[in-house]
Amino acid sequence: MHKDEAGELYEQAREAWATEQWQVAADRYEELLGHLPDAPSSAAWWYDAALAHKFLRNWDKAFTLGREAAARAPRGEGDPAFWNLGIAATVLREWAVARDAWTGFGITVPEGEGEIFGSFGICCVRLDTDSAREVVWAVRLCPTRARVVSVPVTPGRRFGEVVLHDGEPKGERTVDGRSHSVFDEILRFETSDLPTHTVTVSAGTASDIDALEAVFTQQGYGAEPASSFQFLCTCCSEGSREQTRSVHAGTQQVSVAAPANEIPELLDTWAAAGPKRSWSDLASVG
Template identity: 60%
Template sequence: MEKAEARGLLERARDAFDAEEWRRCAETYEQVLAHFPDEKAAGAWWYDAALAYKFLRDWPKAYALGREAAARAPRGEGDPAFWNLGVAATVLREWEVARDAWEGFGVPVPQGEGPIDVDGAFGMACVRLETDGGQEVVWARRLCPTRAQVVSVPFTGGRRFGEVVVHDGEPKGERVVDGQRIAVFDELVLFEPSPLPTLVVTVHAAEAADVHALVGLFVEEGYGAEPKSSFVLHCGCCSEGTVEYEGDGVHAGEQEIVLASPPEEAGRILDVWSGQAGGGRSWSALQPVS
């Protein structure tokens, strides 16, 4: 391939990138890289091709081209080639490469074998899940730079409390709670499903504190509980912006609570709850959602 032909292909690859025609973009870059893998500008070509495959969720290709991009990037300077390689390596469970990628980006992680689980070190995040009903932003506990475990009980179908997801590194919105700003990341892939089913129950609570007590009992057992009144619907534009929460939507009276636990455990905990506080608490119509 002559360099003049390569320049034309690079222009077409960049046009495809701008048009979000990811496969055409990646394959065109690969044509050039097959002949000019080590040109001075080749690191950027490897990176853009790997990024296009990431957008396609073609993780083996994103991984293979991402390794080439990272090999040409400066270490310890926050170069995104390392971040994208860390994501692809995590999805493919290539833990040694993932650890090296995070270190190359400049994020220290524990050495060892197997998944990188640094529970608490990366804090909380919100993740925008793909659901049967569209999308839902849930709270999640970050386990590593790109994996997080869902700690909300999703209201829309197809998703579960306790799932582990791989999320993107670029925030798409934020949530503000008590003055603290929490980034919202888009889900890339479901990494580990959760065995816990989603249930719904109707409860009567004399006071809002009774609802908080019920949620607390489920959390103490390692399960999840969310009042349906806490669910807020946002348009796509607002969801990707800044959303400030004032109050938690919890109230007294009859209401539905969404639960994540085995049904027999849910019944047991509900019985404990309703037997406390000397009356004013009751429950009925416990049934599965998913």
Template identity: 55%
Template sequence: MTREEDRELLKAAYEAWESENWSLAGELLERMARRHPDHRSAGVWWYDAALAYKFLRNWAKAYELGREAAARADRDAQEPAFWNLGIAATIMEDWSTARDAWRGFGLPVPDGDGEIVADFGVTPIRLDPASNGEVVWAQRLCPARARVLNVPTPESGRRFGEVVVHDGAPNGEREVDGRTYSVFDELLLFRASELPTTTVHVTAETPEDVRALAALFDEHGYAAEPASGVRVLCSCCSEGSVSQETDHQVGGGQQVNVAAPPAEISGLMEAWCSAAPARRSWTSPTAS
């Protein structure tokens, strides 16, 4: 190809990019990068091509081209090429490449050969952002994965304990006790949970009774959360800054979402009731 043909190829690639034709943009940028791998802009072309395939959720291609982009990026400089490669390598479960990518970005990760499991703190995650978009709290296991700590609503189709891969670009904020947390959008479900969500109706005289129910389920490795803690927000508000309270339990009759094996729910609920039968009762389990 002549220089003029190269210019036309690059022009077509970025016109496709502007129109969000990610498939064509990725294809043309990869072609340009392969034609001129030593060009001073080759790193940018590889990065943009990998990013286009990330937008397409074509993780195998994002991983393949992301390796080329990272190979041309500066280490320990928070170059986004390493971050995107870290996400793609995590999804492909190439843990060696994921570790190297996170370190290349400038993040410390534990040594090892297998899956990265560490404590990167808690963060809010927007589950299935293209659909329900429910925001839950999750424990970060690595820079790109987090385990769901809340009991998602039955309508969300998601479960307590699931591990999701999330994006690195914040999309909203949650403020709790004066601290601000970035909200990250889920990219995909990495590992499903075996614990279905069951909704029970309880009567609890005091907020302390509801806390006791949550504590009982937690002792067994499960979870219980009152539906009163769920706030319905429009997408615009959800993607903005939202202040949250750490304690939202209330007394009275209410719905509680629990995550536990269905066969164990009755026994746990009865144990909760028997500890204070004058104040506590429950009915109507429905599983999802």
């Protein structure tokens, strides 16, 4: 390929990138790489081509091009080529490649083969479903997967589902002086079989509500009082915020996640354990 032709393809790719025309950018980079796969600047081209396909959610292409980008990146130095490959490999459940990608980035993962189940801390994930955006708490299983441990109020989302999230934090929540990153969801990786219900409860004290949550969490289920939710604009949601619990006594709605046939018994157990505790109006929301 003539130098001028290569330069023209590169400029077209960059112009498309600047206007977020990801398919055009990917096409131009791939055409360029078809002629100059190992040029001095090719590592960056492979990376950008793979990243464009990540934005397009074309995971097969992101995986194939990402492997080329990672092969040209330094290992153990936090190069983003490994991170993007780790995401694409995880989506495709190519676990051997995912494990190698995280190691190449510089992250230690549990030894073994297959799916990664580690302890990567607590984070928040911004769910994105049909324009509804809700920040939930989650436990990270690997650098890009997390299990939801809040009871979402977004229709169709559930406690216990596993989501795949991006690597760049978009916000921060601070609880008791400890900060937790907020990551944007890329996709729902695994569904949950625990349906969400709402119930109206009456409690004499705030500690009664804490006890209600404990009854469910001790069984591996979830409970969230309505008073714990905050509605934020996009700017505030993507900023840094101090998170405080606002649980109170009285009558309020609680969202619970548990097998439908077990919920009444759990609520009865809670109500019988203290005075001024009662519940009513149990309803399924999906």
